[in-house]
Amino acid sequence: MAKVLCVLYDDPVTGYPKTYARDTIPKIERYPDGQTAPTPQAIDFKPGVLLGSVPGELGLRNFLESRGHRLIVTSDKDGPDSVFEKELADAEIVISQPFWPAYLTAERIAKAPELKLAITAGIGSDHVDLQAAIERKITVAEVTFCNSISVAEHVVMMILGLVRNYIPSYQWVVKGGWNIADCVARSYDVEGMEVGTVAAGRIGLAVLRRLRPFDVKLHYTDRHRLSESVEKELNLTFHPNVESMVKVCDVITINCPLHPETENLFNASLIAKMKRGAYIINTARGKICDRDAIVSALESGQLAGYAGDVWFPQPAPKGHPWRTMPHHGMTPHISGSSLSAQTRYAAGTREILECWFDGKPIRNEYLVVDGGKLAGVGAHSYSPGNATRGSEEAVKFKKS
Numbered sequence: 484m485a486k487v488l489c490v491l492y493d494d495p496v497t498g499y500p501k502t503y504a505r506d507t508i509p510k511i512e513r514y515p516d517g518q519t520a521p522t523p524q525a526i527d528f529k530p531g532v533l534l535g536s537v538p539g540e541l542g543l544r545n546f547l548e549s550r551g552h553r554l555i556v557t558s559d560k561d562g563p564d565s566v567f568e569k570e571l572a573d574a575e576i577v578i579s580q581p582f583w584p585a586y587l588t589a590e591r592i593a594k595a596p597e598l599k600l601a602i603t604a605g606i607g608s609d610h611v612d613l614q615a616a617i618e619r620k621i622t623v624a625e626v627t628f629c630n631s632i633s634v635a636e637h638v639v640m641m642i643l644g645l646v647r648n649y650i651p652s653y654q655w656v657v658k659g660g661w662n663i664a665d666c667v668a669r670s671y672d673v674e675g676m677e678v679g680t681v682a683a684g685r686i687g688l689a690v691l692r693r694l695r696p697f698d699v700k701l702h703y704t705d706r707h708r709l710s711e712s713v714e715k716e717l718n719l720t721f722h723p724n725v726e727s728m729v730k731v732c733d734v735i736t737i738n739c740p741l742h743p744e745t746e747n748l749f750n751a752s753l754i755a756k757m758k759r760g761a762y763i764i765n766t767a768r769g770k771i772c773d774r775d776a777i778v779s780a781l782e783s784g785q786l787a788g789y790a791g792d793v794w795f796p797q798p799a800p801k802g803h804p805w806r807t808m809p810h811h812g813m814t815p816h817i818s819g820s821s822l823s824a825q826t827r828y829a830a831g832t833r834e835i836l837e838c839w840f841d842g843k844p845i846r847n848e849y850l851v852v853d854g855g856k857l858a859g860v861g862a863h864s865y866s867p868g869n870a871t872r873g874s875e876e877a878v879k880f881k882k883s
Contacts, residue, residue, distance in 0.1 A: 492536050537556055586871050605828050611852075627848045651666065730756055778805070798815070
């Protein structure tokens with residue numbers, strides 16, 4: 484019997500939904516690159532329901548208990564007295580979402596001698612100390628591509644929201660105003676702008692494809708260059724490094740994983756090389772941007788706007804300066820947790836568990852660490868090391 488410890492976010496403040504806005508969601512069987520969507524033997528939930536909060540349990544309880552395993556589900560994840568830390572000691576499997584991450588630091592891994600598998604219900608496994616997982620030969624897996632398009636849609640929404648000054652304009656309506664001059668004083672057209680993505684993997688490429696019809700000029704940088712045919716199809720300009728790209732772009736969207744090479748990539752020095760009045764959209768990971776450098780650039784006018792849904796740590800303390808900095812469009816980490824995406828990452832989590840318990844190989848594209856080394860998507864997109872430093876500050880959210 485295995486003990487499975489699952490960390491999910493809290494319920495809606497109004498309670499777990501009794502009804503939903505829609506009766507059905509589209510069924511996605513294949514992703515744009517041909518990869519099949521998750522294919523578990525079965526699911527025990529209705530597609531389109533809230534699975535990512537505690538009562539939803541990712542639809543796993545019946546499956547796990549029918550096989551004799553024990554499932555612990557909690558949202559209490561931060562600090563030495565949290566349920567997560569107390570239950571970790573004898574857990575064999577930990578499941579966590581990027582949106583409410585259970586940080587698996589080296590210190591926590593050392594306290595979990597039975598831990599063999601860490602699953603990210605979603606994509607992005609930087610909340611796990613990958614170096615410690617490599618050294619302990621803990622398997623780390625994520626549900627690759629399950630919510631990549633969800634995030635790409637969110638990126639396009641945020642670009643338009645910032646450039647067109649949508650949020651302040653909406654707020655004038657709520658306040659009963661008709662302040663057209665106030666609304667348009669910071670509103671521009673996206674058409675004709677230079678837009679660049681840091682990384683053109685599944686999310687970055689999806690963003691580029693969705694922006695092409697807006698008649699913008701597209702740029703990208705990535706350690707894996709796209710094929711000549713894709714560059715020609717989208718009329719892309721490739722840059723060998725971030726520095727050369729940010730100098731020419733009006734909008735930068737960050738779509739790379741967080742690992743030691745990308746931590747604090749957007750610091751004061753790099754931001755100073757951008758066009759004055761440029762915009763940054765970050766739905767990748769908060770720690771890729773230097774927190775205070777972003778605030779300073781917005782206050783000085785070097786940046787015209789910053790939007791995203793990723794913070795560090797998560798949840799962000801109530802006093803986090805990104806909550807109150809000017810000209811921002813921040814949301815909680817929601818881009819990859821739509822009800823549509825939850826259906827896929829819950830099914831993918833079950834698929835990984837089925838493989839694990841049945842002794843079958845986990846899909847290579849789902850693997851981040853396996854057999855004491857980076858594997859699958861991990862070998863392609865990550866570098867060895869640790870990006871969890873500072874995560875202990877997440878406990879401030881609980882206390883505030």
